[in-house]
Amino acid sequence: MHFTVSEHVTLLFDFWNVQSPGGMVASVFIVLMFTVFYELLKIWKITLNDKSSPQSSAVSESGSRQTLEDTASEPSEPMTPPPGSRKNRWLLFHAVQSLIHIFQVIISYMLMLCVMSYNVWIFLGILIGSGIGYFVGYPLLTKN
Numbered sequence: 001m002h003f004t005v006s007e008h009v010t011l012l013f014d015f016w017n018v019q020s021p022g023g024m025v026a027s028v029f030i031v032l033m034f035t036v037f038y039e040l041l042k043i044w045k046i047t048l049n050d051k052s053s054p055q056s057s058a059v060s061e062s063g064s065r066q067t068l069e070d071t072a073s074e075p076s077e078p079m080t081p082p083p084g085s086r087k088n089r090w091l092l093f094h095a096v097q098s099l100i101h102i103f104q105v106i107i108s109y110m111l112m113l114c115v116m117s118y119n120v121w122i123f124l125g126i127l128i129g130s131g132i133g134y135f136v137g138y139p140l141l142t143k144n
Contacts, residue, residue: 003118005119005121007020007121009024009119011027011113024121028121028122028124031114032125032128035125035129035130035132036132037133039132039134040133041100048096048097049097051093111126
């Protein structure tokens, strides 16, 4: 197989049969947006993972973050929620992360199949979408 520069391509499904330059522009835009969404899903999953870590659940009364060592060394009453509540919260975060992971896998395989159409325009749309998604998403990750 080799990459081709053409406006004739079938992507993922029989009904997504591109036969015109306008259809190719629309398809590249759709694939680009899927790729941006994929990158943002990765950032969201990392953010949820940070929120569900034990360090982020140790919060003082004033609302500031503390490390586990700080909360363990304080002689006052513990600020941890009841064990059942903490486990339920962790389970909720884990379930949401699992759903996000499923969507990530689905989208990543769909994007891989789009690349396997060996169309240069679709491939460039995925590359540019990945760059835009990372450019937009990375500052959100460092802000948290």
